[in-house]
Amino acid sequence: MPAKSKTPSNTESYLQMYRQMVRIRAFEDQANKLYLSAKMPGLTHMYSGEEAVAVGICEALTNEDRITSTHRGHGHCVAKGADFKAMFCELLGKEEGYCRGKGGSMHIADQSHGNLGANAIVGGSMGIATGSALRAKLQGSDDVTVCFFGDGATAQGLMYEVMNMAALWKLPVIYACENNGYSEYTKTEEIAAGSITARAEAFGIEAFKVDGQDVLAVNDLSQSLVARCRKGEGPFFIELETYRYHGHHVGDINREYYRSKEEETDWKTNRDPITRFRATLLEQGIVTEEQVEAINAEIAQDAADAVAYALEAPYPDVSEVDMHVYAA
Amino acid sequence: MREITLSKAVNEALAEEMRRDPTVLILGEDVAEAGTPFKVMSGLVEEFGTERVIDTPISEPGFVGMAVGAAMTGARPVVDLMFGDFLFLIMDQLCNQAAKTHYMSGGKLNVPMVLRTNLGATRRSAAQHSQSLQALVAHIPGLKVAMPSSAYEAKGLMKTAIRDNNPVVIFEDKLMYQDKAPVPEEEFLIPFGEAHVKREGSDITLIATSSMVQVAEGVADLLETEGVSVEVIDPRTIVPLDEDTLLKSVRKTSLAIVIDEGHQSYGVTAEIASRLNEKSFYHLDAPVQRMGAMDVPVPFSPALEDVTVPTVETVAQTARKLIAREMFDAA
Numbered sequence: 001m002p003a004k005s006k007t008p009s010n011t012e013s014y015l016q017m018y019r020q021m022v023r024i025r026a027f028e029d030q031a032n033k034l035y036l037s038a039k040m041p042g043l044t045h046m047y048s049g050e051e052a053v054a055v056g057i058c059e060a061l062t063n064e065d066r067i068t069s070t071h072r073g074h075g076h077c078v079a080k081g082a083d084f085k086a087m088f089c090e091l092l093g094k095e096e097g098y099c100r101g102k103g104g105s106m107h108i109a110d111q112s113h114g115n116l117g118a119n120a121i122v123g124g125s126m127g128i129a130t131g132s133a134l135r136a137k138l139q140g141s142d143d144v145t146v147c148f149f150g151d152g153a154t155a156q157g158l159m160y161e162v163m164n165m166a167a168l169w170k171l172p173v174i175y176a177c178e179n180n181g182y183s184e185y186t187k188t189e190e191i192a193a194g195s196i197t198a199r200a201e202a203f204g205i206e207a208f209k210v211d212g213q214d215v216l217a218v219n220d221l222s223q224s225l226v227a228r229c230r231k232g233e234g235p236f237f238i239e240l241e242t243y244r245y246h247g248h249h250v251g252d253i254n255r256e257y258y259r260s261k262e263e264e265t266d267w268k269t270n271r272d273p274i275t276r277f278r279a280t281l282l283e284q285g286i287v288t289e290e291q292v293e294a295i296n297a298e299i300a301q302d303a304a305d306a307v308a309y310a311l312e313a314p315y316p317d318v319s320e321v322d323m324h325v326y327a328a
Numbered sequence: 329m330r331e332i333t334l335s336k337a338v339n340e341a342l343a344e345e346m347r348r349d350p351t352v353l354i355l356g357e358d359v360a361e362a363g364t365p366f367k368v369m370s371g372l373v374e375e376f377g378t379e380r381v382i383d384t385p386i387s388e389p390g391f392v393g394m395a396v397g398a399a400m401t402g403a404r405p406v407v408d409l410m411f412g413d414f415l416f417l418i419m420d421q422l423c424n425q426a427a428k429t430h431y432m433s434g435g436k437l438n439v440p441m442v443l444r445t446n447l448g449a450t451r452r453s454a455a456q457h458s459q460s461l462q463a464l465v466a467h468i469p470g471l472k473v474a475m476p477s478s479a480y481e482a483k484g485l486m487k488t489a490i491r492d493n494n495p496v497v498i499f500e501d502k503l504m505y506q507d508k509a510p511v512p513e514e515e516f517l518i519p520f521g522e523a524h525v526k527r528e529g530s531d532i533t534l535i536a537t538s539s540m541v542q543v544a545e546g547v548a549d550l551l552e553t554e555g556v557s558v559e560v561i562d563p564r565t566i567v568p569l570d571e572d573t574l575l576k577s578v579r580k581t582s583l584a585i586v587i588d589e590g591h592q593s594y595g596v597t598a599e600i601a602s603r604l605n606e607k608s609f610y611h612l613d614a615p616v617q618r619m620g621a622m623d624v625p626v627p628f629s630p631a632l633e634d635v636t637v638p639t640v641e642t643v644a645q646t647a648r649k650l651i652a653r654e655m656f657d658a659a
């Protein structure tokens with residue numbers, strides 16, 4: 001853990017990071033419940049366990065910075081500032097959802113916070129993120145774009161095409177590879193030859209490997225890379241070692257054939273990003289037990305209220321079905 | 329006759345062909361231990377090993393291209409493309425490479441590969457996991473396109489596809505994997521280009537593909553109660569297309585609707601309808617009608633998604649109008 005003095009600004013940003021991680025976990029717990037009680041249409045992919053990745057990175061960004069997200073995108077969306085109600089409404093296909101119910105879990109986009117959208121095509125957003133960075137550079141804007149993707153997505157050829165161009169043109173983009181050890185039901189070592197960071201380095205892109213369960217480590221690195229991107233020193237590549245607690249999607253319940261219970265328990269008990277950061281906060285005297293519990297309870301209540309709201313919210317009128325195919 | 333699921337039927341077809349021909353192999357994401365997300369291939373890796381049931385990284389253009397190369401040089405790959413929507417990622421390998429190699433080589437090179445994938449909405453999977461893209465590949469000369477409508481067709485067409493010396497794309501309806509149908513124990517193949525008259529009738533012809541065959545049969549049941557005799561035809565392969573069977577039926581009934589789950593514009597329904605209009609104009613009492621999915625990306629919300637595809641109600645409504653000659657002046 002980097003030794004940081006307890007300054008007021010630290011207190012605030014630490015608490016914000018803690019809150020955001022707990023918010024993601026609370027959101028996912030509710031989403032999983034919605035699935036298990038058959039109240040959610042379709043399937044969804046849980047971000048639980050990976051909170052420090054999205055939060056550590058997004059807390060280094062401003063509202064003007066952009067992100068692109070993945071099928072496992074709720075964490076990125078919350079971390080970039082999204083509101084629970086509009087998210088749950090989207091998950092349930094309701095009119096007040098971020099995409100008026102048209103996108104659902106795998107396609108939430110939140111224009112107001114610079115989230116260009118989750119994507120149901122693995123690696124599908126790599127061009128989009130790099131294009132956003134190209135626009136920033138051409139227009140002389142100092143915003144940075146972060147492209148989130150999984151270890152599995154490193155098998156997509158598109159990644160190598162856009163990294164080449166990003167490096168050639170020095171674009172302000174950060175490729176954030178969330179290596180959670182699996183793509184669907186396959187271990188990463190069975191689908192990725194050699195080293196992932198070396199692939200970025202082959203293009204002359206500075207690449208870093210970081211403990212994705214340590215929100216401060218992720219945030220420190222992100223702060224420095226974002227600042228360097230703004231000075232025209234991008235692109236960068238980060239591989240974040242992390243773990244998903246649930247199955248590939250909420251329906252992937254019997255998964256011992258590809259991943260052992262012991263492994264899951266080990267990550268959950270020994271490397272949980274929230275538990276670890278909570279201990280740091282207490283240790284450094286930033287909060288008391290009571291305060292942490294109060295924060296947790298407040299967030300859990302928020303999530304429950306948002307679900308209740310979304311369940312009651314109306315569906316879009318059927319006349320919306322052919323709205324938004326073309327822009328005006 | 330015993331009944332098995334569509335999933336089991338495909339599994340049997342693959343296993344039988346792999347036993348018969350050692351050059352048949354399977355390539356795709358999570359096909360081996362996981363047996364695909366839809367569990368269609370469960371048990372195959374245990375019998376045939378990881379040299380013939382090969383898990384790939386998420387590199388669709390890469391492994392489809394490799395299938396083309398392997399097929400050109402003596403293997404018979406069956407490529408598993410997890411969702412039909414991913415066709416957009418592999419269009420060059422499939423349409424520029426696989427489809428054209430035989431022709432461009434003056435008939436010297438063959439590409440005997442099968443691409444098995446799926447179609448179908450109403451699974452609440454949103455716009456990138458719900459498309460029915462058969463028209464896209466049917467448009468490209470050199471590709472054959474099969475669209476099984478039940479476990480029986482899924483098995484027979486898969487076996488024929490594996491033995492065909494051309495690239496064949498098979499679209500399974502992902503909502504049908506657990507649906508059971510009678511499938512004989514003994515070996516059988518279903519030839520390409522032979523439509524199946526599922527039900528004979530005399531008042532109107534419904535030509536339906538894949539997921540829409542069930543809809544057409546529902547319409548036939550419903551209209552029968554209203555005294556209307558409906559003929560239901562399943563083309564089974566849209567390339568090659570059994571025009572004769574379709575024309576014969578339409579000349580008999582003088583009315584037809586073509587139903588397919590792809591987008592209606594520039595789609596499979598348009599192609600079939602215009603062939604019927606061109607070739608049986610004087611036998612028709614009204615222009616052949618098309619019914620496809622709405623021309624919108626598939627929305628996530630159940631409130632919107634369900635209205636995007638043809639249903640028993642919407643097709644029956646069109647059929648009633650045709651029968652009442654309300655659409656006589658539509659031309």
Ligand SMILES: Cc1ncc(C[n+]2csc(CCOP(=O)(O)OP(=O)(O)O)c2C)c(N)n1
Nearest residue numbers: 072120121122150151152153182183184386
């Ligand atoms: C192009 C493409 N191929 C396959 C899939 C099916 N699929 C969805 S998620 C996934 C695994 C992705 O693994 P990874 O990138 O590591 O992300 P994770 O799920 O671990 O967060 C696959 C194969 C897809 N959605 N898009």
Ligand SMILES: [Mg+2]
Nearest residue numbers: 150151182183
């Ligand atoms: Mg992964």
